[in-house]
Amino acid sequence: MQKKAEYTLAELAGHLDAELRGEAEFVVNGLASLPDAGGSDISFLSDRKYLSTLKTSRAGAVILKPEHAAEAPGNVLISDNPYLGFAKISHLFDGRPVLGKGVHQSALVAEDADIDASAAVGPNTVIESGARIAADVEIGAGCFIGAHVEIGRGTILAPNVTLYHGVCVGQNCIVHSGAVIGADGFGFANQQGKWEKIAQLGGVSIANDVEIGANSTIDRGALQDTVIETGVKIDNQVMVAHNVRIGSHTAIAACVGISGSTEIGSHCMIAGGVGFAGHLKICDRVFITAMSFVTGSIKEPGSYSSGTAMMPTPQWKKNSVRLKQLDELTKQVRQLEKQITKLRDQDQ
Amino acid sequence: MQKKAEYTLAELAGHLDAELRGEAEFVVNGLASLPDAGGSDISFLSDRKYLSTLKTSRAGAVILKPEHAAEAPGNVLISDNPYLGFAKISHLFDGRPVLGKGVHQSALVAEDADIDASAAVGPNTVIESGARIAADVEIGAGCFIGAHVEIGRGTILAPNVTLYHGVCVGQNCIVHSGAVIGADGFGFANQQGKWEKIAQLGGVSIANDVEIGANSTIDRGALQDTVIETGVKIDNQVMVAHNVRIGSHTAIAACVGISGSTEIGSHCMIAGGVGFAGHLKICDRVFITAMSFVTGSIKEPGSYSSGTAMMPTPQWKKNSVRLKQLDELTKQVRQLEKQITKLRDQDQ
């Protein structure tokens, strides 16, 4: 399906492989939430707690589950996963400008770089010696693609992305602006109080279907590669240190920092602002709540947390002082227990 | 007033609309704190706790409050808000180089972009189709201005700023280097363990008088815009997720992360390193102390905190262990209370 301004419901039903109830030729020209939708928008209902908004929405059509179809006043597309349907349809209405194929005349490409004819290279982008850019790749303006970088088919780099030499990015990835991949890991040996740099000889290996957010950084490995497996999604301002490995289909929200050599399993979800100490092993299917500090390895799937809940500052100050005395308090309670036991024994 | 090396006290008094006591023709050629000021510098005193430094300062003139004027040994400018006076005078001594008007010959500007003749566009900057750049705008070197971006009168972009397509920036804003505005929000639907991307169809709408720090990121909305209201000040490395709204004149210090769809009110002050969970509503005039995690909506103005105070690590380790047992400890105390009550009853 080509991107255009309008789709009939029949076209959308075909795109989703969904059952259509209503006017097949009804024309949809936008996508919106139930409360915001206008008469020619399509919307979606994935959670029954929003069922009441279905009645009052002006949406021209709604994607919803079979069990809610009867409650919709108008056109519906029936899908087992309406939110997924929404995701799939969203791309039909995406106005993102696409770079024209070919290398912009202002780009500076090394003679021995291998750029597929179907790839697009934006203005002022620099591509160094030995780089290999596959078919249908799109590299935005002002990027730096270091020597011997490899980029797989269909991957998109937004403007102003930096890939250091030797970085490998798979197919159908998206890397957002300001991301820096392959900078030196933070490795030093101490010599009588001074830091002697350790050259970072490894690379960064990114598999297919990975997304990396704006201003995130993924450092190259010390001796071996830093590895991001298939389908990992990384938000903005995430820091991945050298020799980290992130398992397939793990999602990492913004402002997370992962220290060197930590391995995170597959299908994990890491909420925003989480920090990981180094050299940990986190098993598959772990969920870490926001702003937690992961201090040890995790062997059981499940949800983990650290930190403290928000309070009004005066209450927080009092409790913070008490927290500094908590060990002492615990000992006092132990002491009280003994005294009470003794008293009770005397009483008997 | 033109920027130059020197100003008479009379000129500065006029600039501040302040009362001058002393030599009207005294020449000031710099701005410094009271302890650091030399004889031809102007300084300021805003807090009476620094009153003692007034006597020993070599400053050629001092901006101060009416009640402190009699205590100054030399020239003074009298102002109800000396710190504000300092702020206003600071710009007179700012040596920041200003880009010459016009488009640098190395800039790459789409034919249908609309650039006001009084705007300055720096070297190697790329401006895409349909962008509209108003009067007196200054865009530094190496910026990327996406298709249909709008930038209002007098706004300054430092070098290497990235604005994705469709971003709107108001008047008299400042955006620092490395900032990325309009990258995709972090939105995915899960399909049997894999993440299906949701195209981010909204934009970013930034009002007038907003400042955005270096390497900060503001994501575009999923369906509607991410919104930054008038006069908001955002420091470096701040992350604003999709569909966040930040109310007017709120100030946000460095390294803050705001999760999707959270709304922060007006005149709030968010200290450094704070995190916000998603879908919260924070009312006006809220202050959050540094490195707190805001876990819930806030309905009352005031100061809020989370986290724990710093301790020597051995003490911290002991208390951390106890914190993991705090629920148990609390129950033990409840138990002790009962036992004591029972003992007391027996004794009577």
Place this chain on the structure above:
Amino acid sequence: MQKKAEYTLAELAGHLDAELRGEAEFVVNGLASLPDAGGSDISFLSDRKYLSTLKTSRAGAVILKPEHAAEAPGNVLISDNPYLGFAKISHLFDGRPVLGKGVHQSALVAEDADIDASAAVGPNTVIESGARIAADVEIGAGCFIGAHVEIGRGTILAPNVTLYHGVCVGQNCIVHSGAVIGADGFGFANQQGKWEKIAQLGGVSIANDVEIGANSTIDRGALQDTVIETGVKIDNQVMVAHNVRIGSHTAIAACVGISGSTEIGSHCMIAGGVGFAGHLKICDRVFITAMSFVTGSIKEPGSYSSGTAMMPTPQWKKNSVRLKQLDELTKQVRQLEKQITKLRDQDQ
């Protein structure tokens, strides 16, 4: 020694000034950890806990301490600090591409900038008026070097670094991609609820042998300079606010934020994600554990921490609720103590 693919053990021993036991003409062509090393790799053993891997490693040679030399089955280089030896040898195997000397034809250099003939300036880099670039400096592609910037001998800037006007960087420094040095400090005066910007008139002064990581930001001072002393190592995504001073040979891991005017001593180690409040003084030789919030000045060398340990989320939730009641709990325990004392007195 020229960089090449292979070195004899004798050459490496000479490079390290280490004692060689084994075949002087043995040819080494790589560097690897003991478990990963192949037969022509050199490896190292710095900690006796890895002694068992020494026997099973296939490494062609090993750098190790005198006391472990007898336990190695093959070639050894004997050094008091094997990890330092590893660091020194790592640079011999570094494949980092080096920019050719001279200014790339696409770079835009102001006529009055002073670029040493031995310096290398990459494609599309912009160097403004009055900048001074010393011998053997390497400036990557797409950098912005503001007016009157000074860069000392042998310093390397990776691609896409931004130095605002007047920033001074010393000799033999490394600055990674996306770093922004000299952006405005976050300074505003409040005028009836609105923020009036304070021009940031200071600069940034960076001494020799400093490394600054990818996407880190170091703001210019308000009136005087922000100062980074000799040998400081700063990781990625670190935020250094205006007028901070960092003492010599201090190492700062990723995602640290340092608020304005805080001074950190020499030989400190700051782990990842730490935050510092403003206007603090931290003495020399302080270690801060990861994700701590440094709320006050530190006068004694040693290790300091804040935060809470990770727990399964259900346990964390219970304890978090209790933490909000900790002040109350402490008071209850005090109360119980009194009651018990009273009971005991009655019993006697």
